[in-house]
Amino acid sequence: MSGRQFIPVRIAVLTVSDTRTLATDVSGQTLADRVAEAGHLLSARKIVTDDIRAIRHVIRDWANRSDVDAMITTGGTGLTGRDVTIEAVRPLFEKEIDGFGTLFHMVSFPKIGTSTIQSRATAGVMKGKYIFCLPGSPGACRDGWDLILKAQLDYTHKPCNFVEIMPRLEEHLQRGKGG
Numbered sequence: 001m002s003g004r005q006f007i008p009v010r011i012a013v014l015t016v017s018d019t020r021t022l023a024t025d026v027s028g029q030t031l032a033d034r035v036a037e038a039g040h041l042l043s044a045r046k047i048v049t050d051d052i053r054a055i056r057h058v059i060r061d062w063a064n065r066s067d068v069d070a071m072i073t074t075g076g077t078g079l080t081g082r083d084v085t086i087e088a089v090r091p092l093f094e095k096e097i098d099g100f101g102t103l104f105h106m107v108s109f110p111k112i113g114t115s116t117i118q119s120r121a122t123a124g125v126m127k128g129k130y131i132f133c134l135p136g137s138p139g140a141c142r143d144g145w146d147l148i149l150k151a152q153l154d155y156t157h158k159p160c161n162f163v164e165i166m167p168r169l170e171e172h173l174q175r176g177k178g179g
Contacts, residue, residue, distance in 0.1 A: 007155040007163055009069045011035045012044040012062045016055055016075035016085045017136060020047055027074040027141045031134075034145045035072075040153065043068045050076050055088035063092075063127040069166060070129060070153065072144075075136030077120045085133050086120045093124030093131070094172075100132065100148070107147040108140065128170040130162060 013035070015028035022028075025047060035042050044062060048054040055076070062068045076085030090096070100123035108116040119140065123132040134144040155163040 004156045006039055009040045009153050009163060010043040010067050011040050011153075012046075012065075012068045012071045013042065014045075014055070014058055014062075014071060014073045015047040015136070016050055016073055017047060018049050018082065020075075022047065026138045027134075027136050030138045030141045031072055031074060031145060034142075034150070038150055038154070041067075050082040050084055052084050052088040055085060056092065059089060059092060059126070059131065063129050068129060070162075071131045072149070073131070073133045074141050077122075077133055077135045078118055079120075083120075086122060089131055089133055090122065090124070092126045094127070095125045097123040097125070097130075103148055104134070104144060107143050111139065111143065125169055128166070130166075 013028050013031045015025050017025070020028070022045075028045060028047065032042050032045055043065070046058055048058055055073075059071060062071050073085055073089065076083045076088075101121050104119065104121040105116045108119070119135045121134055121140075121144065123130065125131070132144070132149060134141055151157045152162045154161060
């Protein structure tokens with residue numbers, strides 16, 4: 001036991017797909033279910049098409065909401081012409097979490113072998129909020145949540161986690177104010 005009390009994180013889930021609806025969005029539902037099962041709060045859930053402007057619009061909107069601490073996207077991380085989630089989101093990052101993609105490949109390699117190379121899973125920080133971009137398959141969402149995000153979004157996880165540094169994600173904005 002860590003001695004720390006669990007802190008629920010407010011998480012929004014965005015599915016990027018030209019073909020999914022809420023009724024057929026298994027990946028988004030997988031994430032939404034896991035968010036709730038872990039004791040976090042699902043702040044929002046949406047589906048948008050594989051369109052850079054549409055993706056950015058939702059991410060910017062959620063980044064400005066006080067009830068969102070983190071965003072998880074699913075879909076659009078591959079290599080085809082329609083896979084544009086990374087192109088939409090990466091320019092919005094103030095800081096990229098370089099190790100996220102590396103760790104994602106490490107946890108998916110034992111399951112799908114070298115096929116993991118086709119994913120451009122990534123993560124970063126924007127306006128003090130985390131953004132995690134996962135592939136669109138339910139298996140990738142399970143792996144990303146179960147093997148990475150569940151622990152890192154749990155304040156009781158040691159030696160460190162994303163929750164404990166959340167209050168300091170925007171401290172660079174304070175430096176010019178006498179700090």
